[in-house]
Amino acid sequence: MTIDEQVKLLERGATIIPEGGIKDKLELVQKEKRQLRVKLGVDPSSSDLHIGHAVILRKMRQFQDLGHKVILIIGDFTAMIGDPTGKNKTRPALSLEETRKNGETYIAQASKILDSDPKKLEIRRNSEWLEPMGFAEVIKLSSNYTVARMLERDDFTKRYKSGIPISVHEFMYPLAQAYDSVAINADIELGGTDQLFNLLVGRDIQKEYGQIPQVTLTTPLLEGLDGIEKMSKSLNNYIAIAESAESMFKKAMQVNDDMLYRYIELSTNLDLVKMKELIRTDVKKAHRIYAAELVRIYHSESDIKNAEERYDYVAKGGIPDDIAEYKLDKNELEDGKIWVCKLYALSGLTQSNAEAKRMIKNRGLRLNGEKIEDTNLQLSLDKPLVLQRGKDKFVKVSL
């Protein structure tokens, strides 16, 4: 591949700062006969990677495939300090052990996408260099940036204007992240568009430390299944890359029609021109192709059929066979029977007896496929029972 072709591939779906920066970097390393050092910082506070994260990981993979080195930085130190007080309220600060564990899960999941050849992948933790930094060092680092410039960051601006508190330590986040770039001497740093500010701080700080500033490459954030918020675990609007083929297929089918093109664009390599046309002419089919493609990427060709069949079966009101099981303790029985509402609560399908009762009144609970009418129903468990909530939440109960 010529450099121009490489640039074209790498820049697809991404925003580069400064413009043309990728080409310059590629030419530079060609001259110096070395690999690019491509950085991605990850926050080990959540352990479930979703297809939104995958956008950037897939971009990383492209760099690897072109022979470059990807450096994954687990932000174990920054996560340990605890999340800023911002919108998400205070998140309990994680212990080093937790962040380490989350980091491991992250790596395990990311390796579904990344090439784990050590020549192409380096994994570091930022506690490595941030922890030993003394206060004097930190002051020196922070003296390179001004409050006014910090406040330029979009979420700081918004919060400041609307009177939402900003703690001083939150200013340290961009700086710490920027210092990571210095520590590993990054040529390029990748991130979601929400990371742009932090990535740019990296450029400034690298300059201050006498390095050539990194080029930043940002990819769009994938909106969640609700079509409004960004995809995230806490909003529960995500498709995890580790979830089962069945669940993945189902969620993919539920992506809003309006969002489908964007999902295809950002999370698959499907032919965009063809898919755009298909969405126009036959949306349902487009959904199926997308759903199948996702399963193909994260599971395998052979899993598609099962996932699709299950989907169709449940859509028709069928009870699938891969249901979670719950073993009821005999002590819960009275005269060999148990009250329906209690059973639903115990099985975890409802949060409380009261909720189960309400759901029955709303005709939302089924037993062996039949709607439950009577809130006072007493059940004996001679045979296993299939409890169901809504369309697709099942639990099989037995003694």
Add this chain to the structure above:
RNA sequence: GGGUCGGUGCCCGAGUGGUUAAAGGGGACGGACUGUAAAUCCGUUGCGUAAGCUACGAUGGUUCAAAUCCAUCCCGGCCCA
């Protein structure tokens, strides 16, 4: 440090002594309709099968009765220093 305003359920927000498990909106969850979509419409949205209990930043107090009044404390915004 001083002044001032504020802290209500998942979120926003009304409520300034009893009729308040707390208006309204959002979200979420069910149902109808559908393509297990969207839109729309309907219902539910603290726990307890009940008596009742718990809940309006925390603790203590006043009162027959407190989210509402008082005291102290904690947290935050704004203004002044």
